[in-house]
Amino acid sequence: MIPGMSGDPQVYLNGEFTPLSQAKVSVLDRGFIFGDGIYEVVPVYGRKPFRMGHHLARLRRSLEAVRIANPHDQAGWEDLVGKLIATSDAPDQIVYLQVTRGVARRDHAFPADAVPTVFGMATPFAWPGAELREQGVRAVSMPDERWLHCEIKSTSLLGNVLARQFAVDRDAVETVMFRDGFLSEGSSSNVWVVKNGVLVAPERNHLILEGIRYGFIQEMAAARGIPLEMRKIAQAEVEAADELMLSSATKEILPIVSLDGKPVGAGRPGPVYAQLRQSYDEAIAALARRVG
Numbered sequence: 001m002i003p004g005m006s007g008d009p010q011v012y013l014n015g016e017f018t019p020l021s022q023a024k025v026s027v028l029d030r031g032f033i034f035g036d037g038i039y040e041v042v043p044v045y046g047r048k049p050f051r052m053g054h055h056l057a058r059l060r061r062s063l064e065a066v067r068i069a070n071p072h073d074q075a076g077w078e079d080l081v082g083k084l085i086a087t088s089d090a091p092d093q094i095v096y097l098q099v100t101r102g103v104a105r106r107d108h109a110f111p112a113d114a115v116p117t118v119f120g121m122a123t124p125f126a127w128p129g130a131e132l133r134e135q136g137v138r139a140v141s142m143p144d145e146r147w148l149h150c151e152i153k154s155t156s157l158l159g160n161v162l163a164r165q166f167a168v169d170r171d172a173v174e175t176v177m178f179r180d181g182f183l184s185e186g187s188s189s190n191v192w193v194v195k196n197g198v199l200v201a202p203e204r205n206h207l208i209l210e211g212i213r214y215g216f217i218q219e220m221a222a223a224r225g226i227p228l229e230m231r232k233i234a235q236a237e238v239e240a241a242d243e244l245m246l247s248s249a250t251k252e253i254l255p256i257v258s259l260d261g262k263p264v265g266a267g268r269p270g271p272v273y274a275q276l277r278q279s280y281d282e283a284i285a286a287l288a289r290r291v292g
């Protein structure tokens, strides 16, 4: 049994669907040897992928950035995601997609003729429960020790893994990272600040992954008339925030109510979070209603 996995779902590997227990890649796969690959995480509600076009566009950008040939066109990816959704009975799922540079003799330089390894898997989506949504989560902070191409959704995630464990070791849900004294993002989420009714996000650049929820929250804020600034955010501003939030495919949008043991604002989810949460839930409900 694989720790944390229940059952033996069908997964996709290099053109075939096979039980997870049978899906094998070579130890010389460059994903295994070098972390030389990229990935995507697409949430599915009511068996409908949410903002799939955005996820596939980011997948394309990641592949281009690391110079791996895109193994599928848009229709091919959409078809694959549809087939992955069909492997599970769960209405809400997380679809994981990964492409590595493939299998070759170990050499840092790109192999001349390796064929990319393509893996896909759908798992039931345990979205954040009412307690997390209504009471918020604890976060801790640490310096951002990752490389300088955080805009690429790369499987080389050691920096993110260590940052996430830093939170777990301190009984927190997320680690908020600062590079040179300015907010970058969470170990596996984007981070949002609210001060005096203004929503503030770090600007989109190579220091953060542009979450698909980044653009979505931007749209929701505009629709609700919440002012949004995208700029460098000093650590002191984060520490003095009225509200903090995190966003990701798996965490959706969650209020951070304490940072490094100190309450954020009033120490409970704030009004800007409440508005964004409502918009998020409405968007999901609208998507799920389209089923059947």
Ligand code: PDD
Residues within 6 Å of the ligand: 041, 160, 185, 186, 187, 188, 189, 190, 208, 209, 210, 211, 212, 213, 214, 247, 248, 249, 250
């Ligand atoms: N991670 N920043 C980082 C470093 C992330 O790993 C993620 C998501 C995000 C938010 O992106 P999005 O809104 O597209 O999920 C930001 C996914 C969920 C993961 O690695 O599992």
